[in-house]
Amino acid sequence: MVCMKRWWKEAVVYQIYPRSFKDSNGDGIGDLQGIIEKLDYLKKLGIGVVWLSPVYQSPNDDNGYDISDYRAIMKEFGTEKDFEELLQGMHQRGIKLVMDLVVNHTSDEHKWFIESRSSKDNQFRDYYIWRNGKDGNPPNNWGSFFSGSAWKYDKATDQYYFHLFSTKQPDLNWENKKVRSEVYDMMKFWFDKGIDGFRMDVINLISKVPGLPDGEKGENDLYGNGFPFTANGPRIHEFLQEMNREVLSKYDIMTVGEAPGVDPKTAELYVNSDRNELNMIFQFELMDIDSGEHGKWDIKPWKLTTFKEIMFKWYDTLKGKGWNSLFLNNHDQPRMVSRFGNDKEYRVESAKLLATFLHTWQGTPYIYQGEEIGMTNVHFNDISEYKDIESINMYKEMSALGVPKETLMKGIYAKGRDNARTPIQWNSSENAGFTDGKPWINVNPNYKEINVERALADKSSVFYYYQKLIQLRKQYEVIVYGDINMLYKDDESIFAYTRNLNNERLLVILNFFDSKVEFNLPEDIEYKATELLISNYQVEEHDLHSIRLRPYEARVYLLK
Structure with missing residues (x-):
């Protein structure tokens, strides 16, 4: 099956978490006018789509993912007029806007x-x-x-x-046709305003198994596991096909569904272009790579061979049938340079390496705000400095069971969602230039070293590396649509692959860790000449047959 060309396959998406992006009025909370102020910055980066986390009216029990009015803008963020100005400003700069759709649940104040x-x-x-x-x-x-x-x-x-989530987030009953009709009308309301798509929050949880039977419960578990009865439920594809028929098919838009607990075969049901459901899903197999048997907070070391196996499996299963979304962090995940790179000695090198992987694999890359300057996880001293309901509830529950503070904080430092939610570090002034007031959550103390102003003044910064990757993607179709052939499949340090499309060939070489390693080109890869498209170190020699790779080194060659 030939890969159909679509604008949302060729775009690079930038996620904005508005509360933490830029505050324009000094109340300590990011807002729509703050985003408007920074539209030229986004244009300079080169992204084509913004995914805006929820800006709807909400009591903010879960930072806007508990919606009390789907058609109103949260007062803290601005007004309907501000939203229209934002949408117009994006479209004038050639940037499309994708909104968040949160319809598994509402607020209890809806x-x-x-x-x-x-x-x-x-x-x-x-x-x-x-x-x-x-x-x-x-x-x-x-x-x-x-x-x-x-x-x-x-x-x-x-x-x-x-309520699958907070007590203030009651689940909607999707079995009720009136509920579905209300949701579809609301979606049309936003499409008719001119938005360009939806990212759909936990969309694969909307169909529950009838009877809601008890879940399996281990001897040390407080509760049974309801996940198998709520994820990918019996009517999920019927509901999404109905949504596509009633709404999505009527507009030229992009859809991406957040889908926890989905494997590649199940994903195919959601994104196969013949099935008329969604364009892409977010899968979390890679995000669970460092989770132990007791889940998210049980942290175990991850292996590069597992990382590669997951990525290739998803590519291979969906190849020619559906499309992958590519991300290594978002508003619910820790900062990627802290998790998969080295945020100390090799922060810049490893941030560039991870970006090289994301932007040269097949799929649509998603950048999470601050990633483009290499922002890192934060280590607040006490739970009182954290705002995320998931981390706070876990801390309370586990403290009551006698788990030591050090153990709990270690988990939050590694995996807590507030790692991604500290304010964007715009400059080295107080509060990182995010606000003139008191920020809703503390700024990461490293803002004086890591900020946008410094990045823009340094031509070798992470920002300009991202800018170049995005430009290369526009320049070379092979980066978007090319087939992938894995090299070094069993190597625990090197991630390497070729991309092939018609007469264009790319070679991507990535050293994922801080040791120096030898890359030897497989004998069956022949070329007459090479062009180095991008690298995160100065490169003198271009004999690809044997390369001594430096810590976190990344190179991308065009083979001729």
Whole structure:
């Protein structure tokens, strides 16, 4: 099957987490006018799409992922007029805007839920999932993703409502056709305003297994595992095909679904172009590479062979059928240079290396704000400095079980979501130039060394390296559409591959760690001449047959 050309395959996406991007009015919270101020910066970087994390009206229990009005802009972020100015400013600069769609759940302050909880016979009752308890206990043993039970007792009607996330994020009942119709109308509202797509939050969780049976529970587990009954449920593809038919197919837009617990074969069902569902999904197999048997907070060392195996498996399964999304961090993940690189001695080199991989693999690359200057994880001293509900709940629950503070903080330093949510470091002035007020979350103390102003003044900075990678992608179709052939499959230091499209050939050589290693070109790769397209070190020799690679060295050659 020939790979169809599409604008969203050729674009580079930049994710903005608005609360932490730029504050324009001194209240310590990033806002829409702050983003407008920085549009020329984004244009200079060269990105083609912005994915904007939620800016809808919300009580902010989960930083905007708990929506109380899907058609209103959060007052802290600005007004509808600000939003329209932002959209126009992006389009004038050739940048498309993708919004966040959060429809697995709403806020408990949404008018639907306020009505729903008021009585059992209210017309909105069935917009959410309500059940009777069992002998004074919740309807089943499932745990929430944010700790505690997935059920909350509501005294007013003597029933429990279901929430996969926070107690203030009740799950919508997608079995109800009226709910689906409300969602589709809301999506049309934003498309008719002129937005260019949706990133769909945990979209593969909207269909639950009927009966909601108890989940498996280990002897040390507080709750049963409800995930197999909520992820990739029995009607998920029916719902997405209906959404495509009713809404998505009517616009030239981009869709990417966040899909935890999806393997490549399952992913094909979501993104195969013949099935009319989504363009891409975010998969988390790579994001779990350093998770132990007890999950996210149980950190284990990761191996490059596993990393390569995961990436090639996803490429190979979807090749010619669907499209991959490429990311190494986002608003829910730690900073990639701290996780997969070396944020101390080789911060700049390893940031460039990881970028080289992301932008030369097949798929659409996603840059998370601050990644383009090599921002790092943060180590706050105490849990009181953290804002993320997931980290705070985990800390409380595990502290109560006697787990030492040092152990818990070590997990948060490595994996906590606030690593990605500290403000963008614009310059070396107070609060990193993010705000004139008190920032909603503390700035990473390394902002005087790592900031946009310094990056723009240094032609060898991470920023200009990203700019060049993005430019190369526009220049060479092989980077977007070329087939991948893996080299050094079993090597624990070198990640190397070729890309091939018609008469264009690329060779990508990456040394993923801080030791010096030897790269020897496989004998079956022949060439008459080479051109070095990009590298993160000064390169003198161009004999590819044997290269002594320096720590975190990256090179990309055009083979002729």
